[in-house]
Amino acid sequence: MRTQDSATATSTIAVSATEQTVTGPPAATGQGPAGPNTPPGPAAPGPTASAPALATDPVGRGTLLAVLGVVSFSLTFPSTAWGLESFGPWSLVAVRSTLAALIAGAFLLGGRVPAPERRHWAGLAVVAGGVVVGFPLLTTLALQTSTTSHAAVVVGLLPLTTATFAALRTGRRPSRTFWFAAVSGAVVVIAFTLQQSGGAVSRGDLYLFGALLVCAAGYTEGGRLARLMPGWQVIGWALVLCLPLMVPAAAVALAVEPVRLTAHGVIGLVWVAAGSTFFGLYVWYRGMASIGIPKASQLQLAQPLLTLFWSVFLLGETLPLAAPLAAVAVLVCIAVTQRAKS
Numbered sequence: 001m002r003t004q005d006s007a008t009a010t011s012t013i014a015v016s017a018t019e020q021t022v023t024g025p026p027a028a029t030g031q032g033p034a035g036p037n038t039p040p041g042p043a044a045p046g047p048t049a050s051a052p053a054l055a056t057d058p059v060g061r062g063t064l065l066a067v068l069g070v071v072s073f074s075l076t077f078p079s080t081a082w083g084l085e086s087f088g089p090w091s092l093v094a095v096r097s098t099l100a101a102l103i104a105g106a107f108l109l110g111g112r113v114p115a116p117e118r119r120h121w122a123g124l125a126v127v128a129g130g131v132v133v134g135f136p137l138l139t140t141l142a143l144q145t146s147t148t149s150h151a152a153v154v155v156g157l158l159p160l161t162t163a164t165f166a167a168l169r170t171g172r173r174p175s176r177t178f179w180f181a182a183v184s185g186a187v188v189v190i191a192f193t194l195q196q197s198g199g200a201v202s203r204g205d206l207y208l209f210g211a212l213l214v215c216a217a218g219y220t221e222g223g224r225l226a227r228l229m230p231g232w233q234v235i236g237w238a239l240v241l242c243l244p245l246m247v248p249a250a251a252v253a254l255a256v257e258p259v260r261l262t263a264h265g266v267i268g269l270v271w272v273a274a275g276s277t278f279f280g281l282y283v284w285y286r287g288m289a290s291i292g293i294p295k296a297s298q299l300q301l302a303q304p305l306l307t308l309f310w311s312v313f314l315l316g317e318t319l320p321l322a323a324p325l326a327a328v329a330v331l332v333c334i335a336v337t338q339r340a341k342s
Contacts, residue, residue: 065283066283068280068283069280069283070302070303070306071306072275072276072279072280072283073276073280073303074302074303074304074306074307074309074310075271075275075276075307075310076272076276076307077139077143077148077151077152077155077307077310077311078148078268078307078310078311078314078315079267079268079269079271079272079275079276080092080136080139080140080143080148080268080272081143081148081268081315082264082265082267082268082271082314082315083096083140083265083268083269083272084140084143084144084265084268085260085262085264085265085268086259086260086261086262086264086265086266086268086269087257087259087265087269088253088256088257088258088259089137089140089141089144089257090137090249090253090256090257091250091253091254091257091259092140092269092272093133093136093137093140094246094249094250094253094254095250095253095254095269095273096136096269096272096273096277097132097133097136097239097242097246097273098243098246098247098250099269099270099273099274100132100239100273100274100277100278101132101239101240101242101243101246102243103273103274103278104235104236104237104239104240104278105236105239105240105243107232107236107278108233108236108237108240113233113236115237116229116233116237120225120228120229121241123221123222123224123225124225124234124237124238124241125241126217126218126221127218127221127222127225127234127235127238128218128238128239128241128242129214129217129218130214130215130216130217130218130219130221131215131218131219131222131235131238132218132235132238132239132241132242133242133245134210134211134214134215134218135211135214135215135218136272138207138208138210138211138214139151139155139207139208139211141204141207142204142205142207142208142211143204144204145202145203145204146202146204146205146207146208147311147317148307148310148311148315148317149307149308149311149312149317149319149320149323150193150196150204150323151204151208152304152307152308152311152323152327153189153192153304153308153323153326153327153330154189154192154193154205154208154209154212155208155211155212155304156189156304156326156327156330156331156334157185157186157189157212157330158212158215158216158219159334159337160181160182160185160186160330160333160334160337161212161213161215161216162215162216162219162220163178163182163337164182164216165216165217165219165220166220166223169220169221169224174337177336178336178337181333181334181336181337182333182337184333185329185330185333185334185337188326188329188330188333189326189330191326192322192323192326193205195322196320196322222234222235222238232282235277239277304327304330304331305324305327305328305331308323308324308327
């Protein structure tokens with residue numbers, strides 16, 4: 001089963017709360033991303049729900065949960081732009097990660113979830129470095145000079161980047177159709193960035209391309225770990241792992257960078273911490289478990305276009321014609337990679 005993080009991120013998860021275990025490749029766009037089709041791996045053993053429990057989670061409810069997840073992730077960039085009205089980039093990322101880690105820790109503690117095995121901590125560190133720290137920091141730095149609509153198109157390439165990392169990590173050989181679609185998507189995004197920046201790659205674009213790489217690595221490793229534990233626990237423990245680093249980082253950043261609290265700034269901070277990072281992942285996992293990979297993946301294709309809508313509706317950005325055209329072209333490439341056989 002595929003899913004996505006604040007950033008617009010998805011990962012593979014093994015759902016042990018239902019009698020039917022669903023597994024799948026990392027999949028996300030913008031926090032999150034959809035990857036290539038992977039053969040199902042072994043699911044971690046766990047308790048199963050009874051038939052009456054399954055009946056309480058119908059397809060309609062699962063679709064609603066998945067839609068809520070997509071909407072949550074699509075708001076990540078506009079919320080980050082709002083957060084930058086009150087906080088510096090380093091303060092925003094550090095405080096965001098701290099708040100999200102505290103929320104995740106409360107859920108892990110409340111659920112009495114045992115700590116992961118020692119052999120999993122290295123993988124969790126990769127997830128933390130890519131999804132919890134790297135992607136939020138680099139995209140926040142990029143949004144200081146780039147518009148959210150521009151960033152949405154560039155980061156729309158994340159599913160294809162994740163698919164490439166997954167192929168390298170697992171040693172699989174996707175089909176020629178898959179690689180053709182992946183390369184085509186990359187060409188579209190590169191052409192878009194060059195057209196928007198007058199023929200040269202801007203500093204903001206470099207941050208965004210770096211965010212693609214670190215987040216794809218985090219999604220790939222998270223997908224591997226999610227075959228061994230529920231996906232929300234993967235991101236939860238990755239957040240908790242960053243807490244000892246983020247608390248002092250937040251204290252230093254808040255002391256150095258100016259803070260000008262505004263309604264937009266506070267709302268943006270709260271949303272990227274609680275909405276995009278935690279709530280979005282939670283409802284997305286539940287929705288994917290109910291409606292399955294194919295239907296949820298189709299819903300996720302709307303995420304970059306939703307971000308473009310929010311950039312105009314919430315931020316008042318002027319949307320260049322090239323942005324929606326490039327976003328649609330990238331989404332077509334993603335749809336092809338999803339259907340391409342290995």
